Amino acid sequence: MDAESNDSPYAGTLRAALADLLVEQGAIHDERVAAAFRLVPRHLFVPLVPLEIAYTDDVVLMKRDETGVAISSVSQPTVVALMLEQADIRPGHRVLEIGSGGYNAALLAELVGPTGEVTTIDIDEDVTTRARESLDAAGYPDVRVLRTDGEFGGPESAPYDRIIVTVTAWDIAPAWVEQLAPGGRIVVPLRFRAQTRSIAFDLLEAGSRWRSLESRSMIICGFVNMQGAGAAYERWVPLHGELVSLSFDEDQESEPVPPEWVLDQPKASAWSGVLMNREEPLSDLDLWLASTLPGYCVLSAEPRALKKHVVAPVPRWGASAMASSHSLGYLTSRPAPDTDYVELGAHAHGPAAEDFAQLLVDQIRSWNEHLRGGKGPTLRVDPASPPPDRLPPGFHLRKKHNYLTLTWPPA
Numbered sequence: 055m056d057a058e059s060n061d062s063p064y065a066g067t068l069r070a071a072l073a074d075l076l077v078e079q080g081a082i083h084d085e086r087v088a089a090a091f092r093l094v095p096r097h098l099f100v101p102l103v104p105l106e107i108a109y110t111d112d113v114v115l116m117k118r119d120e121t122g123v124a125i126s127s128v129s130q131p132t133v134v135a136l137m138l139e140q141a142d143i144r145p146g147h148r149v150l151e152i153g154s155g156g157y158n159a160a161l162l163a164e165l166v167g168p169t170g171e172v173t174t175i176d177i178d179e180d181v182t183t184r185a186r187e188s189l190d191a192a193g194y195p196d197v198r199v200l201r202t203d204g205e206f207g208g209p210e211s212a213p214y215d216r217i218i219v220t221v222t223a224w225d226i227a228p229a230w231v232e233q234l235a236p237g238g239r240i241v242v243p244l245r246f247r248a249q250t251r252s253i254a255f256d257l258l259e260a261g262s263r264w265r266s267l268e269s270r271s272m273i274i275c276g277f278v279n280m281q282g283a284g285a286a287y288e289r290w291v292p293l294h295g296e297l298v299s300l301s302f303d304e305d306q307e308s309e310p311v312p313p314e315w316v317l318d319q320p321k322a323s324a325w326s327g328v329l330m331n332r333e334e335p336l337s338d339l340d341l342w343l344a345s346t347l348p349g350y351c352v353l354s355a356e357p358r359a360l361k362k363h364v365v366a367p368v369p370r371w372g373a374s375a376m377a378s379s380h381s382l383g384y385l386t387s388r389p390a391p392d393t394d395y396v397e398l399g400a401h402a403h404g405p406a407a408e409d410f411a412q413l414l415v416d417q418i419r420s421w422n423e424h425l426r427g428g429k430g431p432t433l434r435v436d437p438a439s440p441p442p443d444r445l446p447p448g449f450h451l452r453k454k455h456n457y458l459t460l461t462w463p464p465a
């Protein structure tokens with residue numbers, strides 16, 4: 055098929071406007087990434103939606119499973135752009151993408167140029183078939199598309215300078231590290247403590263079997279969950295007739311949970327005096343709370359729960375919370391009088407409500423005093439087998455294949 059005949063001046067105008075928006079909003083800083091967005095015809099990768107939707111900064115859902123859960127999508131352009139910037143793709147790089155849709159693979163092909171190579175793999179044959187057709191239609195026949203479980207990487211074309219994972223992973227698969235070339239980088243939406251961050255990891259020790267990774271940047275994001283051998287699922291605990299839910303990670307299986315009616319118990323609140331701009335992201339504070347509070351989980355609420363005043367408003371990604379077998383506390387905010395700011399605080403319910411609210415507020419203050427405005431945390435990944443002699447100091451999490459260590463350089 056002739057790629058140019060599939061494009062149109064109108065599509066080109068919408069595409070340029072989307073690229074401009076991403077630059078304006080700060081998702082794109084690298085002119086090469088902007089140029090790729092101006093070139094790749096996204097509408098050919100989402101053929102069932104109108105042109106205007108194809109060039110809106112939004113995810114396009116492509117497939118749900120039999121229970122209605124989203125399992126495949128063409129990702130939101132902002133997230134795609136942020137991850138490409140994190141990956142720092144150079145001409146001539148060999149790149150593996152895990153989770154295909156075709157669009158990101160085409161952008162990668164533009165960035166690596168004629169001397170580079172792009173392989174994209176997906177576990178779902180419907181997805182790889184569609185990606186192959188769209189890449190051909192858009193003029194990217196050299197991108198290799200394979201149907202396989204990304205947990206095992208893509209040994210056929212390894213080693214890679216960059217591996218970009220576009221599905222939420224719960225751990226770093228050993229194959230990814232093994233297939234990374236010296237000086238390589240993995241960008242992956244990693245879930246830990248019920249939160250997901252797109253993290254750029256660099257390889258620390260090349261050439262030996264003992265290969266550790268260290269984060270270079272972290273961005274809050276959301277993706278569909280990985281299927282196959284690397285699948286891991288969040289533990290959801292419904293409260294108040296399912297209007298509210300708590301999510302814990304798989305490694306928190308044994309953490310106690312409060313009774314279903316805990317939010318009906320009288321509320322205790324505490325306020326921190328810490329003010330924030332409404333637009334300021336809470337993602338670093340959430341990670342601080344995740345690494346310091348016992349019983350950490352994330353509270354999400356249906357709009358009806360807010361209308362019925364079951365809980366106070368919670369952010370889009372959910373609110374940091376702490377739970378025990380009898381009580382629950384969660385992060386909240388209230389308008390600060392005579393300013394455009396909000397004050398952070400906590401609400402809690404149950405017999406330990408006062409202690410929980412105070413503990414949350416103490417940690418908000420501690421973050422504000424020592425860490426706010428700093429570089430943010432660093433995450434290190436060390437293989438769990440053979441067991442390491444010692445881990446770097448910090449907050450440790452044991453995953454299936456690795457230990458994660460979160461450290462906080464002072465602000």
Ligand SMILES: C[S@@+](CC[C@H](N)C(=O)[O-])C[C@H]1O[C@@H](n2cnc3c(N)ncnc32)[C@H](O)[C@@H]1O
Binds near residue numbers: 155157205220280
């Ligand atoms: C968000 S979509 C990928 C979006 C895509 N990169 C784009 O260009 O917009 C996530 C994909 O990951 C795939 N996936 C899930 N588990 C996988 C696994 N274990 N290995 C490979 N692909 C997987 C899903 O089938 C889905 O198509």
